[in-house]
Amino acid sequence: DTGVSQNPRHKITKRGQNVTFRCDPISEHNRLYWYRQTLGQGPEFLTYFQNEAQLEKSRLLSDRFSAERPKGSFSTLEIQRTEQGDSAMYLCASSHRDEVEAFFGQGTRLTVV
Amino acid sequence: KQEVTQIPAALSVPEGENLVLNCSFTDSAIYNLQWFRQDPGKGLTSLLLIQSSQREQTSGRLNASLDKSSGRSTLYIAASQPGDSATYLCAGGESYNQGGKLIFGQGTELSVKP
Numbered sequence: 475d476t477g478v479s480q481n482p483r484h485k486i487t488k489r490g491q492n493v494t495f496r497c498d499p500i501s502e503h504n505r506l507y508w509y510r511q512t513l514g515q516g517p518e519f520l521t522y523f524q525n526e527a528q529l530e531k532s533r534l535l536s537d538r539f540s541a542e543r544p545k546g547s548f549s550t551l552e553i554q555r556t557e558q559g560d561s562a563m564y565l566c567a568s569s570h571r572d573e574v575e576a577f578f579g580q581g582t583r584l585t586v587v
Numbered sequence: 588k589q590e591v592t593q594i595p596a597a598l599s600v601p602e603g604e605n606l607v608l609n610c611s612f613t614d615s616a617i618y619n620l621q622w623f624r625q626d627p628g629k630g631l632t633s634l635l636l637i638q639s640s641q642r643e644q645t646s647g648r649l650n651a652s653l654d655k656s657s658g659r660s661t662l663y664i665a666a667s668q669p670g671d672s673a674t675y676l677c678a679g680g681e682s683y684n685q686g687g688k689l690i691f692g693q694g695t696e697l698s699v700k701p
Contacts, residue, residue, distance in 0.1 A: 478630075480630075505686065505687055506687075507687045507688060514693070515693055515694075516591070516676055516678070516691030516692050516693050516694055517631070517676075517678075517689075517691050518691070519688055519689065519690070522685065522687070522688050530685070530688070565630060565631065567631075567687050568687065569686045569687035573686060574618070574619045574636070574638060574680055574683060574686030574687070575621065575633060575636045575686065575687075576621065576633070576680075576686060576687035576689060577633060578623070578630045578631035578632075578633070579630050580629055580630040581629070581630045583628065
């Protein structure tokens, strides 16, 4: 296992379209996190899973956003009816239940035109 | 509400110089602090983690310290190299049970000139 994997790396979409991103965490990690990072800013927390349960959602996660983690393995983040303000880097991280250190993927860069 | 601030926002130094990056947080109830490196357009690479009971961590030319009472952490880079050029982010975690839920600073963009 080489770390947290995110796909696609880049996505360009037209405003109003739906997009879905995938995150595969490190295999033994039961905690999974999604973050959003805009240019020149630090990442901001979006949501958090422990196994398949979504335990927390930030107020940044509007109704157009939905995240799932079926069977507690990979996770998907879907954005419906994309807006230009959704353009950002979407980062996924995972951590082991007995540790606090988070490991991040390479991110998915979304551009909404 | 926890807020994390990094100073300076950008730093340019000649190769070989020792440097210190600063991170401050508003709530001393921080549980752990993690320093990351981010190259342009890339994800985050974990550099150092300071856990709740620790005050500092070292890895190679990097040393990070955490002072909860003053709400500060520093990242010391010795003998800087052009390959150290990147954005450095500090992030605080507020509990063990949410280890990867982090509050980030805005980062310090470091440029090391040959």
